[in-house]
Amino acid sequence: MKGSTEVWLIRLSAILWFLLLVGMLLSLPILFDVGGWAVLGLAVLAGVLALPVAWSLRRLFSRQRSQPWRASLLKTALATFALLSILAAAPIYFLAFNAALRPVTVPLATLSNGKKTVVFQGMMHIGTESFYKGVVYDLERALTEGYVLFYEGVQPDPSADAWFSQTLAGGGDLSANYTALGKACGLDFQLNYFTLLDVDKAAHPERHVTADVTTADMKREYERLVRTDPAFAAYARSAEVKKDEATGSNIAKALAWLDRATPGQQVLIGTACRGVLNIVTVNDDESDPINKVVLDYRNRELAARIAQSPANKIYVTYGAGHLPGLLRDLKALDPAWEIKSLKWERTIDSPETLSGRLK
Known part of the structure; x- marks a missing residue:
């Protein structure tokens, strides 16, 4: 019985060592991209932690005591370094896999009330080049089909x-x-890609409409809500207290730091940033009080512009989060409005780096 138990312990130990070493090998490229100092720092930390861990293991297990102290210490240090490496690299892998498995998507919807047709192209302020090129291509095609662009x-x-x-x-x-x-x-x-439409804008300005409000309009709506909505007024007071006057300078500092980062560090920063952006976008808090100004108010104004426009074919490029509210506001003006078709497009993906060879 004792021999059987030892055999199983040896097998379990071999499996654990295999997993630790594979995890360490997968983690080391990320750590070296961060910098050699990261690997060295983890190695030193592993060596320090290995001392009490090795001592404790030798106290608890007779099999450990049968080994020389130096061997126990080296094995414990290696296992500790492998575990620390995995823990350090795990967030990057998590963010990368999360972005791949749960991609951010935006709607491309066709709405109609029987008299007008509105194509709503959901947008994100930042995304991959292929997404924006596809949007601009669709806009150019819509212009040839007689649409007015909002x-x-x-x-x-x-x-x-x-x-x-x-x-x-x-x-x-x-x-x-x-x-x-x-x-x-x-x-x-x-906006870097919408300049491709500048030639048509200059030739046919009536087909290109900035269908949005002004900063003064938003300020008036904000102040109106402060006066008439107690919950929003409480939010506004708390937001005023938390306001960070140095945000602009912080962004400048972050950009300066990014410019000094190595190519490997920039790849890691990009992966982490896309992963975090993916999580934040997918789990966006729709109950945020500021949406009463940023979304609800602008949705009402956009719905009114669509209703008042003489055009019967309108192509709207707006933030993806506006679609549900816009549809509600259009229905409030005319219950006949409904979604005729809907599909989803991916907006965030890892940049492609392709290489070839000249023969």
Whole structure:
């Protein structure tokens, strides 16, 4: 019986060692991308932790005591280093696999009330190049089919631009913030691709409509909610207390640090950033009070523009989160509005790096 138990312990030990070593080998490339100092630091930490662990194991197990102290210490240090390596690299692997298995998608929906047809292309402010190129291609085709394009984009107003920047844009310029985030994540900012439509805009400005509100409009709605909605007023007071005046400078510092990162570090930062962005987007909190201004108010205004537009074929490019509210607001104006077709498109993916050989 004792011999059988020892055999099973040996087998279990072999399996654990195999898993630890495989995990360590998978983790080391990530650690070396972080920097040699990361590997060295984990090795030193493993050596320090191995001393009490090896001593405890020798106290608990007679089989450990039968080995020389140096052998026990080296094996424990190696196992500890492998475990620490796995723990250090696990978040990167988790974020990468989560983004691959649960991708962020946006809707492409066709709405109609029998008189007008609205194609709603859900957007994200930052995403992969292939997604934006596909959107621009669809827009160019829509123009040839007689659609009027409705774009998202809060318009500036000198009387409220500073308020908008500090209250809703997190400090600094909103486009600059998205460009910075896209750079960190290895993604692109959507407006970089809409310039491909500039020639048609210049020739046919009536077919290109920025169907959004101004910063002053949003400020007025914000102030109205503060006066009439106690829950929103409480949110506004707490948001004012938490407001970070240094957000813009923090972004500048982060960009400066990113520029100094090694290529390997930039790859890891991009992977982590895309993974976090994926989680945040998928689990977006729809109950956030600020959505009463950012989503609900703008949805009502967009629905009114669609209803009042003389065009009977409209192609809307707006944030994906606007679709449910827009449909509700259109139905409030005309119950005949409904979704005729719906499909989903992926917006965030790992950048492709292809190579070849000239013969």
